[in-house]
Amino acid sequence: MADKSTNKEHFLSPKIDKMMLGLADAFSFVRRFFKEVWFPPYEFKEVIRQCYQIGYNSLPLISLTGFIVGIVFTNQSRPSLSEFGATSWLPALISIAIVRAMGPLVTALIAAGKVGSSIGAEIGSMKVTEQIDAMEVSATNPFKFLVVTRVLATTFMIPILVMYTDFVALMGAFLSVNSNESVSFSTYFVQVFEAISFLDIFSSILKSLVFGFTIGIVGCYKGYHSSKGTEGVGKAANASVVLAMFLIFIEELLALQIVNFIRLS
Amino acid sequence: MREKVVEVRGLMKSFGDLDVLMGVDLDLYKGENVVVLGKSGTGKSVLIKIMVGLLTQDEGTMQVLGREVSKLSSKELNDLRLKIGFSFQASALYDSMTVRENLEFPLVRNVKGLSKGEKNKMVEEVLDAVGLSQTINQMPSELSGGQRKRIGIARTLILKPEIMLYDEPTAGLDPITCSDINNLINEVRENYNTSSIIITHDLTCARDTGDRVAVLLDGVFGSEGKFEDVFGNPSDQRVKSFYDYNFIK
Ligand SMILES: Nc1ncnc2c1ncn2[C@@H]1O[C@H](COP(=O)(O)OP(=O)(O)OP(=O)(O)O)[C@@H](O)[C@H]1O
Numbered sequence: 001m002a003d004k005s006t007n008k009e010h011f012l013s014p015k016i017d018k019m020m021l022g023l024a025d026a027f028s029f030v031r032r033f034f035k036e037v038w039f040p041p042y043e044f045k046e047v048i049r050q051c052y053q054i055g056y057n058s059l060p061l062i063s064l065t066g067f068i069v070g071i072v073f074t075n076q077s078r079p080s081l082s083e084f085g086a087t088s089w090l091p092a093l094i095s096i097a098i099v100r101a102m103g104p105l106v107t108a109l110i111a112a113g114k115v116g117s118s119i120g121a122e123i124g125s126m127k128v129t130e131q132i133d134a135m136e137v138s139a140t141n142p143f144k145f146l147v148v149t150r151v152l153a154t155t156f157m158i159p160i161l162v163m164y165t166d167f168v169a170l171m172g173a174f175l176s177v178n179s180n181e182s183v184s185f186s187t188y189f190v191q192v193f194e195a196i197s198f199l200d201i202f203s204s205i206l207k208s209l210v211f212g213f214t215i216g217i218v219g220c221y222k223g224y225h226s227s228k229g230t231e232g233v234g235k236a237a238n239a240s241v242v243l244a245m246f247l248i249f250i251e252e253l254l255a256l257q258i259v260n261f262i263r264l265s
Numbered sequence: 266m267r268e269k270v271v272e273v274r275g276l277m278k279s280f281g282d283l284d285v286l287m288g289v290d291l292d293l294y295k296g297e298n299v300v301v302l303g304k305s306g307t308g309k310s311v312l313i314k315i316m317v318g319l320l321t322q323d324e325g326t327m328q329v330l331g332r333e334v335s336k337l338s339s340k341e342l343n344d345l346r347l348k349i350g351f352s353f354q355a356s357a358l359y360d361s362m363t364v365r366e367n368l369e370f371p372l373v374r375n376v377k378g379l380s381k382g383e384k385n386k387m388v389e390e391v392l393d394a395v396g397l398s399q400t401i402n403q404m405p406s407e408l409s410g411g412q413r414k415r416i417g418i419a420r421t422l423i424l425k426p427e428i429m430l431y432d433e434p435t436a437g438l439d440p441i442t443c444s445d446i447n448n449l450i451n452e453v454r455e456n457y458n459t460s461s462i463i464i465t466h467d468l469t470c471a472r473d474t475g476d477r478v479a480v481l482l483d484g485v486f487g488s489e490g491k492f493e494d495v496f497g498n499p500s501d502q503r504v505k506s507f508y509d510y511n512f513i514k
């Protein structure tokens with residue numbers, strides 16, 4: 001029998017040890033995703049179903065939030081611009097703010113709340129009720145069927161949702177600009193598109209892919225490692241949201257640094 | 266000598282400081298129903314999970330259909346798993362799928378090139394075998410505990426397994442439903458030619474389904490044989506109390 005006394009000794013303090021082990025565990029989960037995603041069987045049907053679910057779940061909330069963000073941001077920016085008599089810059093300012101930062105961030109945070117938590121809860125409850133074991137004994141790879149499909153779905157869907165949010169927010173902003181500065185629809189959109197560059201759109205999509213991946217993998221990881229009992233499921237759902245949001249902010253900061261660096265050079 | 270389908274020798278398993286199995290030996294012969302009895306937490310579920318490779322033993326051997334389970338590659342393990350039906354303690358039906366989709370799940374993934382008609386026929390056949398044809402389009406959440414157990418058994422039968430592992434098939438069910446499940450287990454053996462391990466702490470189930478019973482006591486099989494022999498005049502106090510608390514005399 002293995003010598004168990006060694007288990008009790010910690011390398012550093014127990015807390016740090018546990019954190020390190022958790023990190024290693026999470027890292028190997030991510031690595032497993034990249035190992036398994038390339039090989040068949042590809043669960044196309046399940047990926048499509050998940051994509052549909054994600055869109056269906058988050059569309060109403062994203063539409064509403066995007067629209068309101070557009071209006072509010074425009075109305076809040078107007079006073080400072082009008083001090084310099086520069087309200088004609090409003091469309092350009094809005095466009096840059098929404099495409100570069102607010103669209104991706106708002107979408108990702110809402111999706112982390114709606115989609116991330118439901119992935120965490122669903123996989124957590126499948127784990128707790130042995131449905132994952134049941135898949136395994138019927139010779140199906142549950143990691144592939146549950147994790148890979150969901151991560152792919154969020155990675156593809158978040159950029160699409162971001163573009164949608166951008167559009168809705170710009171429409172909200174247009175409503176405000178149109179009624180206050182009586183700018184026409186075509187003038188507004190010409191100004192909007194003049195303000196943003198290829199780099200803006202490209203980096204925004206790339207960033208959204210990373211956000212989507214984060215939401216999916218965090219939800220799956222927390223669900224897959226949820227502890228026994230119904231309490232574990234709730235915790236998994238909650239932890240998915242908190243961790244995903246935290247990581248999204250960190251990624252946003254990093255992305256900002258990288259894009260600024262590219263822009264300068 | 267009959268053909269052995271499962272041979273367990275000196276099996277040990279612990280979780281951290283908790284020793285669960287401490288040298289388990291067990292044989293299962295072809296066509297036989299063996300009942301494994303034991304108190305809660307003695308490692309009955311752990312034993313059959315090692316049998317299908319969901320867990321790995323620390324020491325000892327677990328031979329199933331002549332192969333050592335812990336030494337199989339993942340491809341070989343999957344091939345073996347297709348020959349084993351595992352009925353979970355809590356049924357483990359997929360919540361997000363209908364009964365039909367639950368039953369089709371192992372089928373579409375493991376048997377290629379089935380037509381829709383053939384698939385439907387196989388689904389209807391196993392549903393009929395467990396007597397629940399009317400539930401085909403229902404969701405698992407709409408079923409009773411006993412019905413869920415039966416659908417769980419049907420899902421394992423669809424691939425026509427050689428070995429059936431039942432984890433507490435009658436736990437939490439009323440006596441009449443229990444006896445229905447016991448009959449079902451016996452019917453499955455006749456119609457599907459399975460060899461089975463039935464895990465339970467229900468002695469009625471043990472008596473009605475088992476050719477042989479084995480009692481798991483503190484990590485080893487303490488007493489083994491025909492039901493009447495094990496419980497007829499038990500010398501071990503633990504076996505005796507197990508019997509006394511189960512049957513009202
Ligand atoms: N994956 C695991 N990790 C850690 N401990 C485990 C694990 N699986 C089982 N155990 C422990 O092993 C012991 C035996 O568990 P097992 O599920 O086999 O009991 P059982 O005999 O099936 O009991 P019951 O009749 O209640 O189902 C329990 O104490 C349990 O906590």
Ligand SMILES: [Mg+2]
Binds near residue numbers: 354
């Ligand atoms: Mg058990």
